[in-house]
Amino acid sequence: MTVKMEASAGKLSHNTLMTYGVIIAVVGTYLTYLNVITGMAVFSFFGGIAAVAALWWGSDTIKHLCSYGLGTGVPSAGMIAFGSGAIAMIVGTKFGIASPIATLIIAAILGAVIGYTANNIINMNIPVMVMSLMELAVVGAMTMLGFATMCTGSFNFSEMVIGSMSLSVESAGVAAGGAQQFLVTAVPEYGNSLIGGAALAVIFFLGALALQHPFNACLGPNESQDRTLMLALSCGFLSMIVVAIISLVFVGFFAGTISIIISLIAWFYCYKSYIELSKRDAYAWLDSKPIIEVGGDQ
Amino acid sequence: MSALGGAAAGGEGLNMTGTIVGIVIILVSLGATYMLGASLIVPLIGIIVGGALIGFGVHFVPVGGAPAAMGQAPGIATGVAMLAAGAGLAGLFGGAWAFEATGDFLISILGGAIGGGLMMAITCLMVNATYVFAMGIPAASGKVARDPITGDSFPEYKSQGTEGHGLPFISFVGGVIGGTIAGLGGTLIYIELLEAYQTGLATLMQAEPEVIAPLAVSLAGIFAIGFFLVNAVLAAYNITGTIEGPHDPKFKRVPRAVIGCAVASAFCGLISLLLVMNIGM
Numbered sequence: 001m002t003v004k005m006e007a008s009a010g011k012l013s014h015n016t017l018m019t020y021g022v023i024i025a026v027v028g029t030y031l032t033y034l035n036v037i038t039g040m041a042v043f044s045f046f047g048g049i050a051a052v053a054a055l056w057w058g059s060d061t062i063k064h065l066c067s068y069g070l071g072t073g074v075p076s077a078g079m080i081a082f083g084s085g086a087i088a089m090i091v092g093t094k095f096g097i098a099s100p101i102a103t104l105i106i107a108a109i110l111g112a113v114i115g116y117t118a119n120n121i122i123n124m125n126i127p128v129m130v131m132s133l134m135e136l137a138v139v140g141a142m143t144m145l146g147f148a149t150m151c152t153g154s155f156n157f158s159e160m161v162i163g164s165m166s167l168s169v170e171s172a173g174v175a176a177g178g179a180q181q182f183l184v185t186a187v188p189e190y191g192n193s194l195i196g197g198a199a200l201a202v203i204f205f206l207g208a209l210a211l212q213h214p215f216n217a218c219l220g221p222n223e224s225q226d227r228t229l230m231l232a233l234s235c236g237f238l239s240m241i242v243v244a245i246i247s248l249v250f251v252g253f254f255a256g257t258i259s260i261i262i263s264l265i266a267w268f269y270c271y272k273s274y275i276e277l278s279k280r281d282a283y284a285w286l287d288s289k290p291i292i293e294v295g296g297d298q
Numbered sequence: 299m300s301a302l303g304g305a306a307a308g309g310e311g312l313n314m315t316g317t318i319v320g321i322v323i324i325l326v327s328l329g330a331t332y333m334l335g336a337s338l339i340v341p342l343i344g345i346i347v348g349g350a351l352i353g354f355g356v357h358f359v360p361v362g363g364a365p366a367a368m369g370q371a372p373g374i375a376t377g378v379a380m381l382a383a384g385a386g387l388a389g390l391f392g393g394a395w396a397f398e399a400t401g402d403f404l405i406s407i408l409g410g411a412i413g414g415g416l417m418m419a420i421t422c423l424m425v426n427a428t429y430v431f432a433m434g435i436p437a438a439s440g441k442v443a444r445d446p447i448t449g450d451s452f453p454e455y456k457s458q459g460t461e462g463h464g465l466p467f468i469s470f471v472g473g474v475i476g477g478t479i480a481g482l483g484g485t486l487i488y489i490e491l492l493e494a495y496q497t498g499l500a501t502l503m504q505a506e507p508e509v510i511a512p513l514a515v516s517l518a519g520i521f522a523i524g525f526f527l528v529n530a531v532l533a534a535y536n537i538t539g540t541i542e543g544p545h546d547p548k549f550k551r552v553p554r555a556v557i558g559c560a561v562a563s564a565f566c567g568l569i570s571l572l573l574v575m576n577i578g579m
Binding site for chain 2: 083084090106110123197
């Protein structure tokens with residue numbers, strides 16, 4: 001397969017999109033570090049912005065990959081992106097302050113190996129396969145990292161696996177003078193954390209749905225780049241609303257509410273713009289009206 | 299068929315260069331795992347075998363895609379990745395529950411296999427009920443003249459201009475076999491990861507194994523879903539669209555998928571086991 005069908009001649013080149021996507025995703029994830037510096041959790045929403053930027057870039061990558069004959073439909077690309085991204089992201093969070101960069105590098109290597117497998121062992125012979133699966137793995141990993149950071153307010157593995165601390169009190173014998181002594185130790189609880197409670201699995205599918213939907217919905221003869229990308233933003237913010245609701249549990253009421261408000265406003269704006277772009281691209285638009293009541297002798 | 303009408307990629311036969319590079323990747327992953335933590339070599343081998351089983355099993359599942367929904371091709375009317383994910387996750391739940399209840403390795407992977415097979419059996423049954431009683435089409439394969447198991451003849455029932463329709467008995471059997479193998483592979487990956495994490499995380503975080511258990515279960519579960527989707531999509535790329543089951547000529551491509559899934563699983567396994575390896579973090 002060497003003939004390429006271009007879905008639409010976009011205004012933004014793919015490399016420009018990729019550059020913006022990577023930069024916003026990494027910088028956005030790092031901006032959540034303001035939480036640690038200021039000691040508040042209100043900057044968590046930057047993680048969501050980072051994730052949406054990655055999704056925005058990822059839908060364009062899917063467009064490039066799926067304009068070749070894959071044979072299995074667009075959603076499979078979203079599934080493999082998040083399958084490999086999840087593995088890279090969880091391991092990437094172990095690198096402390098370097099986590100976002102480490103996640104990006106691990107995901108890129110993993111994506112390159114899977115891309116090579118698909119292209120040369122399974123014999124797909126698609127020129128953009130290795131590059132696209134590499135990009136998609138990075139998109140999946142950065143989206144999950146962004147949303148997970150938004151949930152917990154931190155991109156550290158320990159913050160994502162420790163939900164709360166409980167105190168364990170043990171008798172430590174009787175001290176001199178007859179006073180009972182107790183040994184109090186803080187025991188971390190893992191079951192109510194983001195990963196321990198498997199809320200990460202919800203993030204996994206929220207991201208995968210937002211990634212695979214936009215091009216799948218907009219593809220066709222008159223697909224236009226700005227409309228597809230606006231739908232990607234809209235889907236990304238829609239997932240961000242749900243992630244913001246999950247984050248109420250981990251970052252508290254105030255920070256969670258700020259995330260919800262920001263994602264709601266952004267989603268509303270993007271959805272409205274998307275509808276306008278759809279009306280622009282449509283041949284005709286009929287606004288549905290309620291059935292007119294005919295009364296009297298008519 | 300591509301969504302945009304491009305020709306489907308992928309011919310028959312193995313690509314020798316790619317296969318050799320793939321085998322080198324498997325060996326390098328095994329070597330790196332052995333260097334970083336010798337005890338993790340067994341889980342990695344389990345993951346590689348599980349991945350290869352998923353890639354193998356997916357090829358048995360009769361996938362019809364959009365043409366099947368319109369009664370123009372035999373098989374279940376959805377994509378490979380969705381069906382494989384459905385069968386695999388059903389198997390994973392079955393296996394995970396069996397492991398929770400018994401803690402026995404053999405019973406757990408058999409439980410996973412039965413879970414996946416059962417899910418596919420129910421899906422195939424209900425799909426055929428829909429085809430026959432709702433859409434009013436008989437089951438007829440377009441690829442073979444007679445059903446290899448029952449000996450039923452197909453050409454008389456096949457509508458003109460279609461590749462066959464409905465879900466013939468051989469496809470039903472293929473679906474159940476595919477679900478069983480894929481469920482077994484998925485559960486194998488889950489249990490290997492779970493055992494590696496339960497011991498690994500306990501030493502890493504200096505916690506009791508029973509305290510760490512929920513974390514190990516969630517991590518193994520999320521990783522197993524990730525592995526499953528990667529392997530299922532690679533198998534889907536190998537199938538390129540629709541397949542009727544084990545009697546389909548496309549089934550001959552299966553060695554490529556088995557090698558490809560083993561390579562991808564080996565490297566993904568190395569990355570996922572880095573979490574509990576002693577690499578100074």
